[in-house]
Amino acid sequence: MAVSEVDLGHLHRCVALAREGLADGDEPFGSVLVDAAGQVRFEDRNRVKDGDETRHPEFEVARWAARNLSPAERASATVYTSGEHCPMCSAAHGWVGLGRIVYAVSSAQLVQWRQEWGLPASPVTPLPIQELVPGAVVDGPAPELVEEMKQLHRPVS
Structure with a gap:
């Protein structure tokens, strides 16, 4: 399924x-759970920012949904x-049994931008969601939002 206008609204x-x-x-990073x-x-x-690197919104979505x-x-x-979910968040998504995932930008795009800007690599290997959750239904990226997200991730000089 492609990213729809409804999807774009949530994105x-x-x-x-x-x-x-x-x-x-x-x-x-921001995430929304829609029923x-x-x-x-x-x-x-x-x-x-306070040092707990597990406080990703996708992980919080999974925890909230489980409860x-x-x-x-x-x-x-x-x-x-x-x-796109990191491996930790992908695993949480799979364990909790959440449905479809729609993302604005991919992990591969984020990695490419960080390399362009000379930033260090992530301490966790970025993997496509389906490598951790083979049955996941995933759509993205949304080309309409890529440039805006790139600007948000661009380091302040």
């Missing part, structure tokens, strides 16, 4: 959350996110 909210995180001194009826059930942004949704509700939900 724009993810980008707004990423911008909010960046404004608060954090990394620019099968199209209702936003949970949203969050990155919160790693608040039935297995059937989780399987029919969609996770929208500004950046």
Whole structure:
């Protein structure tokens, strides 16, 4: 399935959350969990600035869903996110049994940008979501949002 106009609306909210995180001194990532009826059930942004590198919004989505949704509700939900899941978040998504994932930019794009800017590599090898969760339904990137996300990730000089 391609990224639809409805998907883009939710991805724009993810980008707004990423911008909010960046404004608060954090990394620019945001995620939204939407149920099968199209209702936003949970949203969050990155919160790693205080040293807990596990405070990714995709991980928080999985934790919230495990506590608040039935297995059937989780399987029919969609996770929208500004950046493709890291391996930790992909694993959490798979273990909790969440449904479709839609992302604005891929891990490969983020790696390429960091290399262009001369930044160090991530301490965790970036992998496509399906390498960790083979049955995952994943759509992205959304070309309409790539340049905006690149600007959010660009280091301040």
